[in-house]
Amino acid sequence: MTDGARTATRTGHPLREVATHCPYCALQCGMVLREEDGRVSVLPRQFPTNRGGLCQKGWTSAELLAHPDRLTTPLLRDPASGELRPASWDDALAYIAAGIRDVQRRHGRDAVAVFGGGGLTNEKAYALGRFARVTLRTRHIDYNGRFCMSSAAAAGMRAFGVDRGLPFPLSDLGQADTLLLVGANPAETMPPLVRWLTEQRQRGGKLIVVDPRVTATARQADLHLQPLPGTDLAVANALLHIALTEGYADGDYIATRTTGFTDVRRTVAGWWPARAEALSGVPVADLEETARALGTAERAIVLTARGAEQHAKGVDTVTGFVNLALALGLPGRPGSGYGCLTGQGNGQGGREHGQKADQLPGYRKIDDPEARAHVARVWGVPADELPGPGVPAYQLLDSLGTPAGPRALLVFGSNPVVSAPRAARIEGRLRDLDLLVVADFLLSETAALADVVLPTAQWAEEDGTMTNLEGRVLRRRALRPPPNGVRTDLAILADLATRLAAPGTTADPSAVFAELRRASAGGIADYAGISWARIDAADGVFWPCPREDGPDAPRLFADGFATPDGRARFHPVEHRPAAEEVCAEYPLYFTTGRVLAQYQSGTQTRRVAALRQAAPTAFVELHPDLADRLGIADGEPVRVSSRRGEFQAPARLSPTIRPDTVFAPFHWGGTARANSVTNDAVDPISGMPEFKICAVRVAKAGPPGVDR
Numbered sequence: 001m002t003d004g005a006r007t008a009t010r011t012g013h014p015l016r017e018v019a020t021h022c023p024y025c026a027l028q029c030g031m032v033l034r035e036e037d038g039r040v041s042v043l044p045r046q047f048p049t050n051r052g053g054l055c056q057k058g059w060t061s062a063e064l065l066a067h068p069d070r071l072t073t074p075l076l077r078d079p080a081s082g083e084l085r086p087a088s089w090d091d092a093l094a095y096i097a098a099g100i101r102d103v104q105r106r107h108g109r110d111a112v113a114v115f116g117g118g119g120l121t122n123e124k125a126y127a128l129g130r131f132a133r134v135t136l137r138t139r140h141i142d143y144n145g146r147f148c149m150s151s152a153a154a155a156g157m158r159a160f161g162v163d164r165g166l167p168f169p170l171s172d173l174g175q176a177d178t179l180l181l182v183g184a185n186p187a188e189t190m191p192p193l194v195r196w197l198t199e200q201r202q203r204g205g206k207l208i209v210v211d212p213r214v215t216a217t218a219r220q221a222d223l224h225l226q227p228l229p230g231t232d233l234a235v236a237n238a239l240l241h242i243a244l245t246e247g248y249a250d251g252d253y254i255a256t257r258t259t260g261f262t263d264v265r266r267t268v269a270g271w272w273p274a275r276a277e278a279l280s281g282v283p284v285a286d287l288e289e290t291a292r293a294l295g296t297a298e299r300a301i302v303l304t305a306r307g308a309e310q311h312a313k314g315v316d317t318v319t320g321f322v323n324l325a326l327a328l329g330l331p332g333r334p335g336s337g338y339g340c341l342t343g344q345g346n347g348q349g350g351r352e353h354g355q356k357a358d359q360l361p362g363y364r365k366i367d368d369p370e371a372r373a374h375v376a377r378v379w380g381v382p383a384d385e386l387p388g389p390g391v392p393a394y395q396l397l398d399s400l401g402t403p404a405g406p407r408a409l410l411v412f413g414s415n416p417v418v419s420a421p422r423a424a425r426i427e428g429r430l431r432d433l434d435l436l437v438v439a440d441f442l443l444s445e446t447a448a449l450a451d452v453v454l455p456t457a458q459w460a461e462e463d464g465t466m467t468n469l470e471g472r473v474l475r476r477r478a479l480r481p482p483p484n485g486v487r488t489d490l491a492i493l494a495d496l497a498t499r500l501a502a503p504g505t506t507a508d509p510s511a512v513f514a515e516l517r518r519a520s521a522g523g524i525a526d527y528a529g530i531s532w533a534r535i536d537a538a539d540g541v542f543w544p545c546p547r548e549d550g551p552d553a554p555r556l557f558a559d560g561f562a563t564p565d566g567r568a569r570f571h572p573v574e575h576r577p578a579a580e581e582v583c584a585e586y587p588l589y590f591t592t593g594r595v596l597a598q599y600q601s602g603t604q605t606r607r608v609a610a611l612r613q614a615a616p617t618a619f620v621e622l623h624p625d626l627a628d629r630l631g632i633a634d635g636e637p638v639r640v641s642s643r644r645g646e647f648q649a650p651a652r653l654s655p656t657i658r659p660d661t662v663f664a665p666f667h668w669g670g671t672a673r674a675n676s677v678t679n680d681a682v683d684p685i686s687g688m689p690e691f692k693i694c695a696v697r698v699a700k701a702g703p704p705g706v707d708r
């Protein structure tokens with residue numbers, strides 16, 4: 001079933017089914033939603049990426065539709081009691097419009113900011129960017145994708161001239177002779193993807209995983225490199241060094257399809273394998289085996305994910321692996337290439353349509369006069385009225401409520417109180433605002449701080465499109481309308497624009513998509529030829545797709561790159577230390593990530609019974625030798641402290657983690673919030689925070705502030 005909804009009657013019961021996709025991660029697994037007697041269940045669906053498979057989060061996703069915690073009325077903070085109280089839509093929206101007007105009158109247009117999310121549909125991401133630039137006329141909009149994808153995006157742009165997570169269909173993974181996964185744990189973060197890895201190995205392919213922990217993914221690998229966190233760039237440069245000395249470089253490809261190799265060759269000449277081993281702890285023999293497996297394979301794929309990217313040198317680290325792939329001639333070669341595993345449901349589309357501080361729809365640059373002229377024409381406003389670039393997410397959040405920063409913030413689809421680095425500081429900034437508005441369907445930790453909370457529709461109650469990790473544009477289809485009292489994000493934005501007496505988008509997602517197509521036309525991410533009907537008729541459409549009667553683009557780079565001269569660009573990159581290194585006071589490396597049963601800041605998955613049971617609490621993973629030294633037993637509460645704060649969670653002893661490194665998932669708030677300790681250093685190019693490494697002290701938890 002690829003063509004949407006159908007209604008039927010079975011034994012007299014009203015039955016409705018719709019083919020859609022999971023609300024959570026970028027794999028966007030196909031699923032069928034069935035409503036019978038008002039109850040919604042999830043059924044498997046054959047789709048090219050997940051082939052009928054779903055993970056536990058997907059199977060249980062419908063539970064939140066009728067969850068008792070679901071918000072069904074706007075909430076307004078009562079000035080007398082300070083409590084959030086139910087309010088009418090009219091009162092809530094009037095309060096917001098008046099607040100925005102007041103703040104902008106007193107402090108200027110840029111005093112109102114917007115924060116979006118990579119889970120929003122393309123239509124919503126587009127409407128939000130337009131709302132900021134045209135309705136509010138503020139330059140301050142950014143989104144949580146900055147925490148997620150931005151380093152790989154920046155590295156892809158500078159090397160290939162385009163940023164599409166996977167420039168080939170996911171099924172290519174199953175055919176690869178060698179597959180290198182750097183800082184990715186899909187066995188927990190995209191479980192149905194593992195089928196492609198299994199197929200790859202069954203065909204005799206070699207799977208190599210680079211991760212400081214022996215993850216569920218690493219356990220399936222033929223070779224596991226276990227570097228010290230933050231040393232992947234040294235590993236990448238050493239792999240290229242070996243590839244060059246052992247003669248695996250593709251000289252023709254380098255000469256005809258790339259520029260800038262000479263400088264890279266000079267840089268990696270200094271990265272003899274023993275030097276990388278000394279830094280990373282990865283044995284020379286393993287580095288050599290990896291370089292050989294990549295260099296001799298007919299089809300080789302290199303993939304990075306957050307483990308390599310969420311560093312203050314994330315762009316350079318990804319570039320190191322892109323350099324390696326280019327020198328081996330992989331990008332554009334059939335069955336080969338470099339890709340990044342995008343994370344959020346619409347992490348890919350979310351960064352193409354203008355909710356990023358420096359971008360306009362179609363992946364256009366907001367400071368490019370031609371791009372401004374084109375988009376301004378579609379929006380019906382003079383180009384010189386469009387604001388200029390804003391600032392990246394962390395910088396924006398860190399400026400809120402300060403004399404120079406915005407005084408009001410509207411949040412759609414993010415929970416930064418749990419997910420931002422150095423979260424206690426950001427929580428303080430949010431408290432300093434004159435006006436905080438959060439649209440959510442649950443009272444997230446961020447919504448709980450808001451002056452106004454707007455109850456919004458869930459995925460099964462709205463139409464739209466999502467772009468998955470392959471750049472495949474998919475249809476999200478409504479099973480039923482939102483419950484009484486709940487509005488869609490698009491309806492909220494449309495109503496606010498009317499109240500502000502400023503131009504806005506409509507509440508109709510198909511009309512918004514039609515406009516998005518025109519706005520993206522001619523841009524890097526060109527959706528002009530993609531209609532909902534065309535998506536419905538196939539298993540999605542890959543961008544760029546400029547013409548409705550022309551082909552889409554499952555594979556990129558066969559004939560050239562999206563750079564002005566058609567060649568990919570090498571960039572020399574050097575390893576550098578993490579922003580914070582260990583010391584006597586904070587002697588351990590701390591890194592963070594995910595577990596299968598929880599999603600992101602946990603607002604949604606912590607409320608699903610089966611997921612809560614599978615992963616009830618945060619934990620601190622540490623090596624038994626380290627635990628022994630610290631006098632900590634398995635399951636005992638421990639406190640992790642850094643220069644920025646502390647959190648507590650039970651110890652989970654694991655002989656497979658490096659003894660100098662501790663790990664915690666970031667899905668919990670309150671006293672178990674891992675982001676209370678993380679570092680807010682950011683990559684100078686992408687603005688990506690260094691979630692994956694900082695220096696901490698670990699101790700048995702005693703009373704607050706006292707370590708036992």
Ligand SMILES: Nc1nc2c(c(=O)[nH]1)N[C@H]1C(S)=C(S)[C@@H](COP(=O)(O)OP(=O)(O)OC[C@H]3O[C@@H](n4cnc5c(=O)[nH]c(N)nc54)[C@H](O)[C@@H]3O)O[C@H]1N2
Pocket residue numbers: 025026148182183184185186188189190210211212213215228229230231232305306307308342343344345591592593594595596597598599600601663692693
């Ligand atoms: N269950 C679940 N699935 C999810 C999500 C979720 O929250 N929960 N979120 C979705 C989103 S938005 C994203 S971005 C993706 C993320 O997907 P992944 O990138 O696979 O997830 P992470 O767990 O953040 O990081 C991957 C691995 O990086 C390792 N790592 C830590 N530091 C380093 C380092 O310095 N170098 C290397 N090489 N590895 C390191 C960690 O040990 C971890 O196993 O998952 C998506 N899927």
Ligand SMILES: Nc1nc2c(c(=O)[nH]1)N[C@H]1C(S)=C(S)[C@@H](COP(=O)(O)OP(=O)(O)OC[C@H]3O[C@@H](n4cnc5c(=O)[nH]c(N)nc54)[C@H](O)[C@@H]3O)O[C@H]1N2
Pocket residue numbers: 117118119120121144145147148149306310343344411412413414415416418419420421439440441442444456489592593594599600601602603604666674675678691
């Ligand atoms: N320490 C550490 N921190 C991290 C990471 C890490 O690896 N380590 N990873 C980072 C990464 S990769 C990411 S992507 C971020 C994610 O972190 P967040 O940005 O906090 O993402 P979510 O938890 O998905 O938040 C989405 C919120 O919006 C709501 N929501 C969902 N869909 C919609 C919608 O359509 N409309 C509206 N209005 N609301 C919606 C949800 O209920 C939820 O409250 O966390 C980052 N933080």
Ligand code: SF4
Pocket residue numbers: 022023024025026027028029050053054055056057058059189190191192
């Ligand atoms: S892998 Fe991602 S898209 Fe697929 S079911 Fe799980 S959370 Fe949903």
Ligand SMILES: [Mo]
Pocket residue numbers: 147148149343344
């Ligand atoms: Mo992410």
